[in-house]
Amino acid sequence: xxxxxxxRSVSATEAWPACVSSRALWRRAAIRFTxxxxxxxxxxxxxxEPEPAATEIxxxxxxxxxxxxxxxAGSQFQYLxxxxxxxxxxGADGTFTLILTLxxxxxxxxxGFALGFQPRLQVxxxxxxxxAGMIEIGLQPAAPRVDSEIHGVVSDASPGSGxxxxxxxxxxxxxxxxxxFPDIHGSLVxxxxxxxxxxxxxxxxxxxxxxxxAPGFATFSTYAAASQVLAGMAFDIALAPVGGELEIxxxxxxxxxxSSFDVTIRNTSAAGESAVILFVAVAFHYGEGVYGQEFTVxxxxxxxxxxxxxxxxxxxxVTFHAGGQFPSRVTLTVVSGARNGNVAAAYFxxxxxxxxxxxxxxxxxxxxxIDELVRGVAxxxxxxxxxxxxxxxxxSDLIVSIAELVTAVRHALDGCEPGEATPTPTLAAPFxxxxxxxxxxxxxxTATMVGTIPPTPRxxxxxxxxxxxxxxxxxxxxGPTDSSARTADSGYTLHCLPGPGHETRVELIRYADVEHAAxxxxxxxxxxxxxxxxDLPAAYWETPFHEGANRYLVWQLGCWVVSVxxxxxxxxxxxPQPFPLSEVVFSDARDLLLTECPIAQ
Numbered sequence: 001x002x003x004x005x006x007x008r009s010v011s012a013t014e015a016w017p018a019c020v021s022s023r024a025l026w027r028r029a030a031i032r033f034t035x036x037x038x039x040x041x042x043x044x045x046x047x048x049e050p051e052p053a054a055t056e057i058x059x060x061x062x063x064x065x066x067x068x069x070x071x072x073a074g075s076q077f078q079y080l081x082x083x084x085x086x087x088x089x090x091g092a093d094g095t096f097t098l099i100l101t102l103x104x105x106x107x108x109x110x111x112g113f114a115l116g117f118q119p120r121l122q123v124x125x126x127x128x129x130x131x132a133g134m135i136e137i138g139l140q141p142a143a144p145r146v147d148s149e150i151h152g153v154v155s156d157a158s159p160g161s162g163x164x165x166x167x168x169x170x171x172x173x174x175x176x177x178x179x180x181f182p183d184i185h186g187s188l189v190x191x192x193x194x195x196x197x198x199x200x201x202x203x204x205x206x207x208x209x210x211x212x213x214a215p216g217f218a219t220f221s222t223y224a225a226a227s228q229v230l231a232g233m234a235f236d237i238a239l240a241p242v243g244g245e246l247e248i249x250x251x252x253x254x255x256x257x258x259s260s261f262d263v264t265i266r267n268t269s270a271a272g273e274s275a276v277i278l279f280v281a282v283a284f285h286y287g288e289g290v291y292g293q294e295f296t297v298x299x300x301x302x303x304x305x306x307x308x309x310x311x312x313x314x315x316x317x318v319t320f321h322a323g324g325q326f327p328s329r330v331t332l333t334v335v336s337g338a339r340n341g342n343v344a345a346a347y348f349x350x351x352x353x354x355x356x357x358x359x360x361x362x363x364x365x366x367x368x369x370i371d372e373l374v375r376g377v378a379x380x381x382x383x384x385x386x387x388x389x390x391x392x393x394x395x396s397d398l399i400v401s402i403a404e405l406v407t408a409v410r411h412a413l414d415g416c417e418p419g420e421a422t423p424t425p426t427l428a429a430p431f432x433x434x435x436x437x438x439x440x441x442x443x444x445x446t447a448t449m450v451g452t453i454p455p456t457p458r459x460x461x462x463x464x465x466x467x468x469x470x471x472x473x474x475x476x477x478x479g480p481t482d483s484s485a486r487t488a489d490s491g492y493t494l495h496c497l498p499g500p501g502h503e504t505r506v507e508l509i510r511y512a513d514v515e516h517a518a519x520x521x522x523x524x525x526x527x528x529x530x531x532x533x534x535d536l537p538a539a540y541w542e543t544p545f546h547e548g549a550n551r552y553l554v555w556q557l558g559c560w561v562v563s564v565x566x567x568x569x570x571x572x573x574x575x576p577q578p579f580p581l582s583e584v585v586f587s588d589a590r591d592l593l594l595t596e597c598p599i600a601q
Contacts, residue, residue: 055100055130061090061112064138071095072139075114102126107579112137118178123579128532142180143203148229151197154190154212157238157305157337158276164194165239168214172198177205202226212237218337220278240337244275244308248334253347255320257354263297263345265334266313277314279304281333286569290500292328294349295320318347322354358416360408362389368412376400376408461592462487465508468588469494472576473504491560494585496576501548501569504576506585510597511559521556524563528552533579534586540578547571553578557590559597 061077063070071094078087079098090096102108104127113119117139129135154168155161167189174184180203190196200208206226213219217239224235244267253261267275280302284293296319308314320328328349335342360368360376376392380400392400392408465485473483473496482497494506511517521537528539531553538555548568555562562585564578 053101055133057098057100057129058095058134059090059098059110060093060095060134060136061114062094062136062138063117064140068136068138072114072117075112075117075139077113078111080109100126100130104130105583110135110137112139113179114139115182116142116180118142118180125532125579142176142178143205145181145201145203145206146230147199148202148226149197149199150208150210150224150229150235151195152235152237154194154196154214155236155238156217157240157278159305159307162238164190164192165214165217166190166192166194168194168196168212168217168239170196170198171211171213172200173209174200174202175207175209176203177207178203202229204230210235210237212239214239216241218242220335238278238305240276240278240305240335242337242339243269244273244310244336244338245269245340246275246277246308246334246336246338246343248332248343248345250347251345253345255347255349257322257350258320259349260317260319262315263318263332264313264315265308265343267308267310267338269310269339271310273310275308275336275338277304277306277308277334277336279335281335283331283333285329285331290329290348291326291569292322292349292351293330294323294328294351295330295347297330297332320347320349322349322351327351358411359391359404360389360411361391361416366416368408368416370412373405373408373412376405380405461492461589464589464592465492465494465585468581468584469496469506469576471584471588472496472581474498494581496581498574498576502567502572502574504564504566504578504581506565506581507563508585508593509561509563511561514559517556517559517561521554521561524561525554528554533582545569551578553582555582557586558594560593 059077060068061072061075062068063072071092072090073092073094075090075094076087077090077096078085080086081098081101086098088096100108104125106126107123108126108129109121109123111119111121118141120137120139122135122137124135150172154165154170156163156165169187169189171187172185174181176182181201184200186198186200188196188198202208204226208224208229209221210224211219211221218241220237220239222235222237224233228235247266247268249264249266250261265277265280267273269275280297280299282297282299284295298317298319302314302316306314318330322328328351329346330349331344331346333342333344358366358368360372362372362375372389372392375389379389379392380402392404462485469483469485475481475483475498481499482495485492485494487493488507491507491509493508494504496504509520511520518537525537525539528541531538531540533553533555536555536557538553540551540553542552543550545567547570551566553564562582564582566573566575566577566581568575
């Protein structure tokens with residue numbers, strides 16, 4: 001494979017070392033690694049602990065498809081030590097030695113990556129690492145790449161033109177979706193017929209960023225996905241001539257429950273100057289507590305590209321109907337040749353207090369059907385996400401309760417009454433972690449909760465747990481925040497909401513005896529892998545959620561089962577993570593919990 005640049009040709013092999021040293025894997029990994037690593041740093045020292053002994057630890061990065069005997073020569077690593085972020089390169093056998101000076105109570109994040117392999121971050125408890133004397137990290141090989149041609153025609157987007165544009169500049173950047181290969185940059189120009197073509201190696205989910213420019217035309221950028229390229233798709237690109245000035249109204253709007261309005265795009269330039277609009281991009285923004293897509297943008301009556309004369313405008317309807325569990329945000333971007341660039345508008349839809357009052361009527365047609373009842377039962381059992389029918393989860397606690405199901409059945413039999421009140425919110429049952437949508441909490445079936453008994457309310461236990469959650473819950477808003485510890489029917493609950501889109505919940509449930517607790521631990525921890533946590537039964541697992549993740553840790557302390565669920569809807573791990581939080585709970589509340597239920601019975 002030869003990378004094309006102006007004035008010279010550079011092979012992908014030549015480009016790799018320069019890319020590593022400047023930006024490719026180091027820079028791309030550094031931000032993610034640093035944010036995640038800082039989330040695992042132990043509690044601050046009070047200056048009373050003895051200085052931890054320096055220990056040499058052998059680290060092996062190997063090909064996971066072949067086993068530990070297949071060390072990866074020249075693989076890269078990063079880890080967080082007492083002196084900050086450390087990095088280096090493994091030897092010919094895939095190993096390197098780090099000097100471990102962290103205390104046994106800390107956590108050691110290590111990020112490994114190598115050319116042709118998927119990067120991997122693993123977090124180890126320092127005490128375990130010091131005891132073992134070594135760390136092994138297996139990297140999965142990236143999917144094979146195929147040398148592929150990307151081609152197309154550059155043309156004038158003016159309505160009625162379509163003329164090819166010669167000598168248009170096509171800049172491209174190859175991106176490995178798995179971060180297994182460095183970026184590849186290149187540039188070329190279109191021929192007299194406006195055609196261009198170049199080759200890059202593509203894996204199944206890789207993509208190439210294309211930026212096309214020509215004198216007198218607005219620069220345009222797009223992406224070529226590997227799936228499209230491998231299917232033989234041509235990437236024809238029409239450029240809009242520079243001219244006109246556009247405005248979009250309304251530019252910002254905040255809506256509640258249900259609303260409809262018209263969006264107007266107008267050419268406000270001087271007389272005689274037209275503006276060519278290529279299209280209007282509609283993006284449902286995701287993240288920071290916003291997941292809904294309850295906006296409808298109707299562009300069906302407008303045909304692009306189009307030309308707007310000075311003073312002319314187009315209009316189209318937008319509607320919002322709050323029917324989901326979460327608020328919505330949509331952005332409209334007018335992609336054009338306007339002199340003032342691509343103008344945009346953003347609309348936010350609130351859903352608070354907007355849920356239908358007819359419990360169980362998912363489609364809001366005034367009737368609760370058998371299909372809707374079946375959907376509600378599936379949600380109550382945790383077989384589908386509560387967000388799939390807001391009308392069944394009337395108090396928005398992400399749980400469909402028995403009371404809500406009973407009300408839905410009554411509405412199915414007797415019909416919906418206009419303005420009927422929804423059930424009074426009830427205390428949620430202890431949650432069983434699932435891999436459902438977002439920060440889901442699913443009520444455990446009654447059979448799995450047999451053997452729970454209310455603990456004796458203890459103000460000292462609540463105080464200790466409040467201290468624990470306050471120690472790791474750093475409120476940073478904006479939006480509602482919370483850091484709290486409370487008693488519950490069968491134990492205690494901890495809640496940390498540092499900001500929208502980031503949340504951690506802890507349930508400490510007391511059972512009648514160790515046997516009942518062991519049975520519940522076995523059921524709750526089934527999705528996870530065993531982990532070492534103070535020699536107690538413990539299991540940990542993660543489920544991806546767009547850019548973020550749900551992270552779960554379940555552990556048993558005598559007749560107590562502790563379930564920790566942290567959720568971050570972005571790659572920034574702002575919510576308290578399960579292991580550091582569990583360490584604080586274990587340290588601050590272990591003795592108090594065991595006074596009610598000793599391990600030895």
